[in-house]
Amino acid sequence: MTAPLDQARTRQTRFKIGGMDCASCAVKIDTAVRRLDGVADVSVSVTGASMTVSHGGPLNDDKVLRQVARLGYGIVKAEAGNSKRSSLATPKPGADDHADHDHEGQDHAGHDHRGGQAAGSSRPHSGAESGQAWWRARRAALTLTCAAALLAAYGIGHLFPAAERWVFLAALLVGLVPIARRALMATLAGTPFTIEMLMTIAAVGAVMINATKEAAAVVVLFLIGELLEGVAAGRARASIQGLADLVPKTALVERAGGTSEIPADRLAVGDIIVVRPGDRIPADGEIVEGSSDIVEAPVTGESTPKRKGVAETVFAGTINSDGVLKVRVTAVASDNTIAKVVRLVEEAQEAKAPTERFIDRFSRVYTPGVLVVGALVALLPPLVAGGDWNEWIYKGLAILLIGCPCALVISTPAAIAAGLATGARRGLLMKGGAVLEGFRRITAVAFDKTGTLTAGKPVVTDIVAYGRDKRGVLALAAALEQGSSHPLATAILDKAKADKAPVLAAKAISGKGVEGSVGGITVFLGSGQAAGERADMTQAQRLAVDSLTGQGRTVSVLVADGVVAGLIAMRDEPRPDAAAGIAALKAEGIRAVMLTGDNRRTAQAIATSLGIEARAELLPQDKQRIVGELQREGLTVAKVGDGINDAPALAAADIGIAMGGGTDVALETADAAILHGRVMDVARMVRLSRAVMANIGQNITVALGLKAVFLVTTILGITGLWPAILADTGATVLVTANAMRLLRWRG
Known part of the structure; x- marks a missing residue:
């Protein structure tokens, strides 16, 4: 029983899991772990290859490890320093993070996970070591072994026809035994209606009606389909996890009067790091010396470099183009922008979309319904109409394979995961x-x-000069504003890059402006009303002030030696x-x-x-x-x-x-x-959402359409077990590959 969650007393334990490849894996693990005593809540992240277990009292870690390992996944307890769970992706009330669903049950035969093969399981479901090529994963070895056994059975059966049935039975068992074991373990853990269970029933039934050769071939096709699905689905994970690889592993840090190279994850807040031209910036920070063009495309998707200098912020993973920078670190590695984005997307994928929750609920009824339909097709025609038992049992078994919910259930989470990942890579972050x-x-x-x-800060938009040139007006105004941090003063100083005369005895006059002596000239800069108290303003000058003010600009009037010298207009553009x-x-x-x-x-x-x-x-x-x-x-x-x-x-x-x-x-x-501060990104979010939902519609059409076609052809006797399994695994691969197209979305 799942214990009630007492937020005040709940503690969390985090585990790393190897072998997960889709939402079904997460639900199987979630269901199994929730059945353990003392567990209050479970949160499984497929992309993060992790599980967080909430519990009110002490948690028996060994029981958790055994429960997950029995399902065929690798699992280890995460280090204490990594157990902190981000609170970035808190969905709105009503988000259903753990809706039960049944495809959901599919193991994917030993998925190759970037999480690696965690300790605790040596089952075929465990994936490759972290970074290992997919063809070296255990599931690939199982698929190749089963395929080799099938080819050997064909050869031996051709040479020794009397032994044909037995060699094909042996070839079948090579792949079926691991599948059947996972079906049994999932059933014992609370998830009985899985693809493995349907496959096991269909294969055993085929053997009973002397279709052993076909059953062996179907198992091989099933494993191949699962292998292809895992390769395609892994691209979504690689897309978001690849963000973490953008941050360099080492950093040049200034200490004791010199520089030394240390691991980037050992940087502390306040450290001064040196970033050379062409290097990636190893930490979030603030520039304390130097200026350079910064390429922020890896973090924001903005391809045009930004010129940044002292006191401006830079992000980990961005690229320093042309100047040597010294940067003060403002966030440790686990809390930099890239790390936050990765955590956000991992956790966002746990908050299910309404369509995904509907498909999940539908699959809870759909999978048992498939078993019922298959049984009716196998039994009713022989019992009611005197049909041939072998023929109709064969058709019933084919319907079990056609009805597998894999493609249907993965159609939505695959597209959602790809959409969230591709949005994050372009600076569009959505929480679920x-x-x-x-x-x-x-x-x-x-x-x-x-x-x-x-932009959030005013800039100088207009300079009107009277009796002087515009450059001279700006120089006098900038001289008065030296040292001021007022936003309008900053706008003037940013505009004036040269010809600033020294300020002598400058003093501020509260609420009215600033005045001082510049090169022997008494200068005042302030509002039109305050300037009018110090100099006579012509009608044309007053109209100019009114015109600029009418355009939403703030106008400062410059008075030099009692005469209006110019107008400076500013606005937050x-x-x-x-x-x-x-x-x-x-x-x-x-x-x-x-x-x-x-x-x-x-x-x-x-x-x-x-x-x-x-x-x-x-x-x-x-x-x-x-x-x-x-x-x-x-x-x-x-x-x-x-x-x-x-x-x-x-x-x-x-x-x-x-x-x-x-x-x-x-x-x-x-x-x-x-x-990234782009207004256009709001429209891009809308377009991405529509693209994802269109993709989901296509996936559901493919998943259900193929099933409908093969259901009819199977009943009519046109197709059998081979096309049935192709209808399932083929549709799953098509749906996953279609979802992965979203990773190429450009908005």
Whole structure:
């Protein structure tokens, strides 16, 4: 019995598992371990090749190891330092992480896992050693041995016809015994309706009606199909786990006045590392010396390098292009951006999509139903209509193989896993299949303005000079703003890269501006009203200020020796792709709204340039209210914000998307996160969702369509056991390969 979960007293133990290859493996392990005394909850991650067991008291680790090993999987207890479970992917209430399902039961005959062959099992199900080629895995050896035995049986049977039945029986047993053993162990562990059980019944039945040769061939085809399925499915795991390989294994660290090379996973927060041109950056950090173009494509999917300098953030796994950098480490290896993304996707795959949960529930009825239909086909015609027993038993056995739920049940999780992985590689992080599926239903997107549609910091947009050139106006203003950290001052200093005159006796005047002596000239920089108190402004100058202010810009007036010398206009400008991102959403039939606390004039100016409707001067609760109003209009609403002051609206929306609030916020808040600040990525998430759901539809059509065709042809006597197993394993391979096409999705 599963014990009730007491969150206050629950402890967790983590295990590494070798041999898992799909959701069915996870469910079989989940079901078996939940039956153990003291276990409160179980969470199995296929991509992470791991299992976390929650328990209220002491846990008998040996029992867990034996229970999983009996199913044919390798298992070891994870090191204590790795037992911490990430809380990044917390699904919304109602997410069903452990819905029972029955394909779900399929072992995949010894899957080759990157998790390696963990100790605790020597069964054929255990995969290859970590990094080992698939053809060296135990399941490949079993498949080749069984195929060789079948070929030998054909040769011996041809030379010695009297021994034909016995040699084919021996060849059959080579593959069937491991399959039957796994079926028995799964039944004892609480999962009786598995592909192994159906295969065992069909093979034994075929022997009983003297179809031994065909039964042996069917077992070989089954193993080959499973082998091909495992190779295809492994690509999804390799795609996301390959992210971890982007981080270099070593780092050059500055210590005791020199540099030394140490393992990257030994770096501590505060260490200063040296990154040479062409090297990958080994840790998240902040540049303390140097500047360079940084290629962030491995983390964000952005192919254009970014120029970064002192005080700017860099991510582990990104590439330093052309300059020597010194970087202060801000996160240890287990907590860097790449590690968080990998953990997020691994855990997200445990949160099932609604379609996946439906297929799981359907399979619980479907698999026993197949057994009933097979039995009826085998028994009714001979009993009711006097049909030939051998003929109809043969057809019934073929229906068992046709009805195997492998392709049907794997159709959804394979596509979801591939979709989550390919999104993560492009900086599109979604916390589970339910979120990924939900994006296709979005009909309205509410954007925050500052830091979301805009870059989050003002820039100089206009310089108007009176009696001086623009460069001279900017130089005087920059001289006054030296040393200031005010956002408007920073914008002026960023704009002025040269010709800054020294500031003499500069002093700030609270609420009005800053004034000082620059090269013997008394200079003031402040608001138009404050400048008007120090100099006479012409009508044309006042109209210029009003015009720029009407465009949503903040205008500072420069006064030199009592005369207006120029105007400097600044604004938090839209992100470069904001207009294109809004247009892309409209092209998908999605309404876009901007919600901002800024003044109406500034909001309307930004909205007009982007082609989006605006709601301005809003408090956080107002944004939440507007999201509710949109939902009451019948719209499915996504809210995009920085994950901090937009928290109420993010929570109220059907899907909350964090963007522009920093890596930690982006990963730990809302339902989805845009790792790179691209407005276009919202439309890409919608497109990815639609692509995944279209892929799932194709998979289900293939899985059920092939079964329907072969069901009819089997009843009519056109096809038999061979085509039946091809209908199952062939469909499984086709479905998995089709899902893997999503790994090539480019958005």
